[in-house]
Amino acid sequence: MEQDTLYQRQVIDRARAPAHAGSLDGATHTGEGTNPMCGDRVRVGLSLTKAGTVTAVRHETRGCAICIASADMMAGLAEGRSALELGTLSRQFGEMLRTGEGAEQVGELGVFAPLHQHRSRIRCATLPWTALVEALDGSKDR
Numbered sequence: 001m002e003q004d005t006l007y008q009r010q011v012i013d014r015a016r017a018p019a020h021a022g023s024l025d026g027a028t029h030t031g032e033g034t035n036p037m038c039g040d041r042v043r044v045g046l047s048l049t050k051a052g053t054v055t056a057v058r059h060e061t062r063g064c065a066i067c068i069a070s071a072d073m074m075a076g077l078a079e080g081r082s083a084l085e086l087g088t089l090s091r092q093f094g095e096m097l098r099t100g101e102g103a104e105q106v107g108e109l110g111v112f113a114p115l116h117q118h119r120s121r122i123r124c125a126t127l128p129w130t131a132l133v134e135a136l137d138g139s140k141d142r
Contacts, residue, residue, distance in 0.1 A: 021060065
């Protein structure tokens, strides 16, 4: 019960005042994700060094509190990491959401672990990661 309360408070706080929201001028890569079932939409802009390290990330998210909070936490965690590290983190996050286990591997994203009990909301949390992976794959490079 305590974890659920912490989850709710952190998600609501992050959704109300996202630190990494907005467009990124000069983004080198972009990615988008849409959930037609609920209408959540995420656009991620990022800048990569030639070595593949993320130097800046911003998200433009229209959706529920879970989607906005996940996008904002993702953007904060992405800066300074490589595409490989972020791919691994994305997979670990998805696995934690499916099973409820492995919260210690994903750091602050562990707050979303209670979602494993609410299968219909998992996509809300993973949608920003889908957009990030698309951006890192370079399928929508500028």
